[in-house]
Amino acid sequence: MGGARGWSPFNIVSVVVGFAFLYIPIVLLVVFSFNASRLVTVWTGFSTQWYAALLANQQLLDAAFVTLRIGLISASLATVLGTLAAMALTRYARFRGRLLFSGMIYAPLVMPEVITGLSLLLLFVAVGLDRGFWTVTLAHVTFTMCFVTVVVQSRLVSLDRSLEEAAQDLGCPPWKSFLVVTLPLIWPAVAAGWMLAFTLSLDDLVIASFTSGPSSTTLPMRIYSQVRLGVTPEINAISTILIGIVTFGVVVSAVLTKRGAVRRARDERLAAEG
Amino acid sequence: MSADVAEPAGAPAARPAPEPAGPERIADSASFRRLVVGLPFVWLLLLFLVPFLLVLKISLSTLALGQPPYEPVFPLAEIASFGERLRELSFENYLFLTDDPLYLDSLISSLVTASVSTVLALLVAYPFALGLARAPERLRPMLLVLTILPFWTSFLIRVYAWMGILRNEGFLNQLLLWLGLIDQPLVILNTNTAVLIGIVYSYLPFMVLPIYASLERQDPRLLEAAADLGSPPARAFWQVTFPLSLPGVLAGCLLVFIPAVGEFVIPDLLGGSETLMIGKTLWNEFFINRDWPVASAVAVVLLVLLVGPLLLLQRARGSAGAGAL
Numbered sequence: 001m002g003g004a005r006g007w008s009p010f011n012i013v014s015v016v017v018g019f020a021f022l023y024i025p026i027v028l029l030v031v032f033s034f035n036a037s038r039l040v041t042v043w044t045g046f047s048t049q050w051y052a053a054l055l056a057n058q059q060l061l062d063a064a065f066v067t068l069r070i071g072l073i074s075a076s077l078a079t080v081l082g083t084l085a086a087m088a089l090t091r092y093a094r095f096r097g098r099l100l101f102s103g104m105i106y107a108p109l110v111m112p113e114v115i116t117g118l119s120l121l122l123l124f125v126a127v128g129l130d131r132g133f134w135t136v137t138l139a140h141v142t143f144t145m146c147f148v149t150v151v152v153q154s155r156l157v158s159l160d161r162s163l164e165e166a167a168q169d170l171g172c173p174p175w176k177s178f179l180v181v182t183l184p185l186i187w188p189a190v191a192a193g194w195m196l197a198f199t200l201s202l203d204d205l206v207i208a209s210f211t212s213g214p215s216s217t218t219l220p221m222r223i224y225s226q227v228r229l230g231v232t233p234e235i236n237a238i239s240t241i242l243i244g245i246v247t248f249g250v251v252v253s254a255v256l257t258k259r260g261a262v263r264r265a266r267d268e269r270l271a272a273e274g
Numbered sequence: 275m276s277a278d279v280a281e282p283a284g285a286p287a288a289r290p291a292p293e294p295a296g297p298e299r300i301a302d303s304a305s306f307r308r309l310v311v312g313l314p315f316v317w318l319l320l321l322f323l324v325p326f327l328l329v330l331k332i333s334l335s336t337l338a339l340g341q342p343p344y345e346p347v348f349p350l351a352e353i354a355s356f357g358e359r360l361r362e363l364s365f366e367n368y369l370f371l372t373d374d375p376l377y378l379d380s381l382i383s384s385l386v387t388a389s390v391s392t393v394l395a396l397l398v399a400y401p402f403a404l405g406l407a408r409a410p411e412r413l414r415p416m417l418l419v420l421t422i423l424p425f426w427t428s429f430l431i432r433v434y435a436w437m438g439i440l441r442n443e444g445f446l447n448q449l450l451l452w453l454g455l456i457d458q459p460l461v462i463l464n465t466n467t468a469v470l471i472g473i474v475y476s477y478l479p480f481m482v483l484p485i486y487a488s489l490e491r492q493d494p495r496l497l498e499a500a501a502d503l504g505s506p507p508a509r510a511f512w513q514v515t516f517p518l519s520l521p522g523v524l525a526g527c528l529l530v531f532i533p534a535v536g537e538f539v540i541p542d543l544l545g546g547s548e549t550l551m552i553g554k555t556l557w558n559e560f561f562i563n564r565d566w567p568v569a570s571a572v573a574v575v576l577l578v579l580l581v582g583p584l585l586l587l588q589r590a591r592g593s594a595g596a597g598a599l
Binding site for chain 1: 302303306307309310311313314315317318319321322323324325326328329332398399401402404405406408409410415417419420421422423424426427428429430431432434435436437438439441443444445448475478482494497528529532533535536537538539542543553556557560561566569570573576577580584587588
């Protein structure tokens, strides 16, 4: 839609209202984490006491640590599997069960979490796996790898395939051309996929509730059980920290992607010039 | 595993095969292909498909068998005696679902809630997406990151933020009282209205992005042509822009509707006792009543309901930018 010429006052107002709707709740939440009073809706003065209270809350810290470990492990596994799946979908047009395969990639993206959680739990019980750290990790790999696939796939589709083909024509085995040619070109998307998998894992309440055991309560499960009792400034404080981490991560990955795009354009130009 | 070894290995199908390849290279690319396709395929079969079959199986079993912790007998030993097992299956749990109006009510109310919130989300998202697509080109990447950012922020936290806004003494009521629009605080939290607000808010990026993708792709010359032919902007919008964005609208609606039907967190935290939703019913059946077979039956019914929309989404994905998460 032709640039600034088409940006009418109505369009500008829609965008401003849209962003206000998206951000006002988050801003209020962050602001009131610094409130001196226990009341979360009446401002009484600036204080960081709720952050100090967090540091004293051992249960919360333990849960945060468990969540972090699950996130790191599951995001890394999900990135490997998700990238392979994206390769499979973009590079191999036909293989037996492709329809089933792509169905299993896309379905978890929108599947209600209660179904995913319940079904994985029944699997773990059926094979006699004790519920705990590893069952949550396996569950998270399964539902986050599909998001990685979508992110990496969109990059692979736009990748100039002749570079890979040139490498293979010159006798480079496919696994090597993947590692030496393809991966360096798509790594910003792979990194973005990892980030997405990591934040989804940090965020998950429902699937973790089904698949975790008593020793592996995650942070969202802790937060949830406190939220049910009402609104408290400690939760605002922990939420603010999480929002800060995610914002930082998204900004870093946006910068990396942009830098990757610039370098890629340069490399592709050089490659074209020979 | 399912990598098709019979097909010419390596090169993508639509292109001419590179160079006559030696037997070594064929073996090499066949094993690479087997790894690339097989590893994620096996993973999803074992941790996505098999679990669903288990849900189906448990939903047909009786409570005694399904009660936690029930005997971990399933996979291998049972396949042999499948015929025998088949006779033991009972539809008791499904009959139970039809007996108690709770299940039918929460199913209907989930569908209604999801439909209404999908329409509301569309009304909010469309002008927003249009504004984004018509923004100056240099601003667009930043605006897009800002649109996606809330989606990356914890779902639970975003729902929690609305609890502080919608409470009787919350920000919204404070604002309305201060403006003199109301004398008494409105009761919004723990009602179905709060659930609708929560769903629209949480799933808004899913609606905005596919619509944006389909609008951004449109050729601006189409509108110029319409204007040259004497069409006023409003008419050009309804006759050109909107019809062309319908694939994005469809994808967005499905991306909101499908997860909203089974939503648990939002009805649980923002809804009240009047709020019946199937995701919450399943949760309660599992965690409170500890009736796994009935919970599984609820999951199967929910899944059957969603098969249609899921297939539609699969088809819409091709034409719209639904992958633009």
